[in-house]
Amino acid sequence: MEGSDKTKNKTPNSLIKEKSPYLLQHAYNPVNWYPWGKVALQRARDEDKPIFLSIGYSTCHWCHVMARESFESEQTAGILNENFICIKVDREERPDLDEIYMKAVQILAGTGGWPLSVFLTPDKKPFYGGTYFPPRPVRDLPAFNDILQAIVSNWCDNREQLQRSSEDITELLQKSYLQKPHSGEVSVDLLDDLYEQLALQFDPEYGGFGADVAAWSVKRPKFPLPCYLSFLLRYHHRTGEKSALTMVTKTLHAMARGGIFDQLGGGFHRYSTDRHWLVPHFEKMLYDNALLSRVYLEAYQVT
Structure with missing residues (x-):
């Protein structure tokens, strides 16, 4: 009954067709979420928009906090829907994507965790990322909306630098997968x-x-x-x-x-x-x- 009250008069997004409990938790967000797939990726290419990729899981505390603070906010959803193609991924469904983009965020930010928040070019290459971002600045964490506005500005005015960053990160990721395990003795x-x-x-x-x-x-x-x-x-x-x-x-x-x-x-x-x-x-x-x-x-x- 509680669930029906919370979704009453709300239009679901594309996650409503998914089976993942985590994705279904976000099906009535005002954010126009897509699952990872051809539809979302093609739309990013067609509209020449950056991708906002959010990865989490259903029992993740900070995933729920960020959902409540940002993804249920009409203001934040407006910025995301106008300027980004937004994709939600359940790390328990797609551990392969989680591993790749977790490594990317660790390279970019020096840390990792969930929710994993990654910004990609339309060809899926990461150029900025982090984990939980608050609605207002807290210590060394910038406000999520400020990050969104900065990325929108750079996407319009400084695209070449973002593209170079995404290429550099992708190259580092590829090298990390090509490295062979150390087989010698540890000194x-x-x-x-x-x-x-x-x-x-x-x-x-x-x-x-x-x-x-x-x-x-x-x-x-x-x-x-x-x-x-x-x-x-x-x-x-x-x-x-x-x-x-x-x-x-x-x-x-x-x-x-x-x-x-x-x-x-x-x-x-x-x-x-x-x-x-x-x-x-x-x-x-x-x-x-x-x-x-x-x-x-x-x-x-x-x-």
Whole structure:
């Protein structure tokens, strides 16, 4: 009944014909969404418009936030519909597209995540991207509408530079897929360098890792990063470096006592929204918990 009230007197977009629960969640947005396919891509070429590609999944918290703040906004939808061909992709339906454009955004922005927000030329080449964009500027994140207006302006007045950027990013993507896996032994120097980098990123008060010590003065998400912890356990075993083990045990103890661990239902949430591991992001991922289970077991064996 609630769903029918929310869609009453609304005209659905092209996503209404899809089977994906995630895409159907956006079928009544005022944004004129298309699924990935020939129709949308041909329209982008015919109308000579950039593509706005949004990739997410049905249980993604920040996907829902951006949908509520931006994709349900008539003002934002007006900018998107007039100037872009808008495509929605469910990463669980199209992991191939998710992988390609996630790599592109990591090259462009140095980070990745969902919702994945990517701007493409009509021939599908990325030239700008990011993840969640707020409706108003927040710290180092620009407002989504400001980004849209800047891209519209550059598409009209600075097209050649955008085209060159898209070609450069595409070339880097192609090279990343052509690289062969390293088959030789990992040098001791490389292991030492990685350890030193993790030591610089380590939070000495509450455990965990961040970009640098200065970052802890700002409220930023803190992730468990079990692969870091697993490496440090093995580095300690190989070298006897006590501080490597200390980083692991301090982090694991802090996480187990904090809100990132579900004290009632068990298991770890995806990340903490604060430095102290107190306030969780209420989403549990199987892969996180599988890796953390192994790290806790190995740390128990060592200590």
